[in-house]
Amino acid sequence: MLALLTLLVITFVLFVLIRIMPGNPFPIEKMTPEMILHKRAELGLDEPILIQFANYMSMLLHGSFGYGTSLYNGAPIKPILLICLENSAKIGGLSILFGTFAGLLLGITAALNRGKFLDGFCTIVSILGVCVPSYVFMIFLQYFFSFKIPFFPYFFDPSQFLFSSIMPALSLSMFAVSTVARFTRNEMVEVMNSDYVKLAESKGLYGFELLRKHVLRNAMIPVVTVIAPLVVGLLTGAMVLEKIYGINGIGKLMVDAIAGDGIDYNYVLALGILYSAMYIVVMLVLDIIYGILDPRISIAKEN
């Protein structure tokens, strides 16, 4: 319920903000004044803003995002949005899988080898991952692995989806790898120094069993917290990366909607709502995962 209310508020704020922005919702270069008036009337832009908003909400409730105002010349938004979302989600999903897996591995290795060479190596990797934006990685990979050594396709090729997703997914995952690695390492170091782990050790529990039952489970809670927003970030795509590699995803769609000859009101809104909805859903899922990882959390909430 609260989630829906949040979404409503976000939609309203977005709705008002985009109408205040300078610029027109359609490319007016080749339009006559009559055509512009006609188009404004057609889009209902001359009505009071609250009525416009009510109309928009009723359209949303009927399961439609409406029509674009400038992008793809007024084609309906939903099918295009779905295509783009699918592409972004697939590549984002790949990078989440890789990012979490590699991040955990790196973090655990570092924690187990605290203060040694491997720890330092993992730290450097995570700092690099946080500092260097994904599209820089992308350009780097593109240069070395499709220009210098022409192995991967230079542009995204939908006919070999998985093969050409490897480079963008890898570059996108760098941030996730380093964030997950950093948190995992810190949390594990803390948990390993805690009394209950020392107790378990003194009871004769060691090795993988100790790691799985006591260390990882406790260390995972903060890690899950950081993964959640990363999931949204990755699923929603990367604007620059999609543009340079030519992926038809929602990041690129957002850029096109804002930076075209007109600002496409309805695309920007639809994407804004989509981003927010995904964020809210992920946060909900997160709460549920907390409960599984640590039953105390859900008990505490009930009380």
Add this chain to the structure above:
Amino acid sequence: MALILTTACGRNTDDKVLRVMLGSNVVSLDTSQAVDVSSFEVINDCMEGLLQILPNGQIIPGIAESYEVSPDGKTYTFHLRDAKWSNGDPVTADDFVFAWRRHCALANMYAFIMGKGVACIKNADDVMQGADPSTLGVAAPDPKTFIVELTAPVPFFPSLMAFPSFFPINEKFYNSLEKDTYGMTPDTYLYNGAFVITSYLPGSPNIQLKKNPLYWDAENVTLEDLHYQVVGSSDNALTAFRNKSLNLVTINGNQVEYVKNDPQLEKNLTVTLRGSLSYISFNQDPKNHHAGALANVNLRLAISNSIDRESLVKNYVMNGAEATYTVVPREFGPNAETGKFFSEDQDAYKNYVGHNPDKAKEYLAAAKSELGKDKIELLFTYANDSGDMTVKVVQAIKSQVERNLPGLTITLQPVTKAEYLSKVYNDDYDITLTNWMADYNDPMGFLMLWTTESCEVAEYWSNAEYDRLINECTTGSLVANYNARWQAMHDAEKIMMQEAVIAPLYTGASAMLLSENVSGIEFYTAGLVCVYKHAVVKKLED
């Protein structure tokens, strides 16, 4: 490792595939919604109109085998050949009737091309205003005959038939589709041209086409596959070309310099003038808050004479664009009788435009005394997201003008493209950089813009004599007299230059890199960019 990778590599050298860069997304495959170069290019690959045009402006038959013009020049009768749609249906005159009526009735951005001043089809403007589409002056007495009635003779009407807005749509197929799905996927589109689309989605950066076996002239189409890739940045384009991922890319001015220093790449460079004009628009609206000054002709002449256009194209544009001193760009609008371009003589108006700092100062002094001001401040509004080159050109103009005209200050105002368009539309600017490209190869494609009733470019200038000359050429007594019309257009251009309504800067060019194993691509100066159906891709020997 590197060795293994190289042998396994997927280098794009397979036979007969041409890989071409598109500079921007295809907006729509629907001929009445397409507004951009990319859409027109792809539509033109897979659709064909009544007639076709060659790069030199010569008209050749398309879907129409032949046509006749009535003695008064107002009725065109086209005789269609036995062409087929890609589903096997014959292409009939009714398909043209349907598409043209639809185009007018939808009244989208390119509907104007059917109406007054351009194609002049009977009742086109009424249909755009909401009249019954069946009143449009087109008819199909039998499936192989298509008749168009015009309100005035239009000398360039046949050349318009090659423009996508005049292409047909198969009515039966269109009606069998769900609403809003026409042209959204390869299956909801029907083809009568040299290629069919095999892979396309709105906004997709990859578009793949293959040869259409049912195209009437298929035996002369050598190319089997044509793949488009939308490339966002020109740096990426150059690397993709060197990587052999693309056979044809467009590069920017800086890269042209780089390419010229590389003997290997230099032989791939092709520069074509594009029949587009970049010019400075002066907002002459006296009511505009601080632009009132620009209503003064001497001030406009001063600015126009203080700009070194040769230096602009050589040092800032750098992609082969050519300095221009006329309203109609270079190598545009060939005269049907002499074959000479309209603006062949670039010195024609040298008294009014050019790089003459001394004369500019005299004009400025005159302007200052007429305006009663010693300091003049102007705002230069431009779109900062339309590329590195625009920014460089704008800055160069500012420094040249301020150096040559003491007392005149130009403040730069960078805004987003959407905001820029809206400012120009609302007359909320002083001076700005405009780039105009005509859709058809006739001087009128430019001269039409400055009539009082034209709303496309907002210089807010009005001149009765100019309006009269243009009207004579489009609907008045001169329409049927080719040479008199040509002269009147020159007279009109002269008025504009005398009054410095705009300051023309340069004729745009596109610098492209083309693989040496590709030949037969036709490059156009107006309307279309490239036509690929006669392209030949030879196998590369690594």
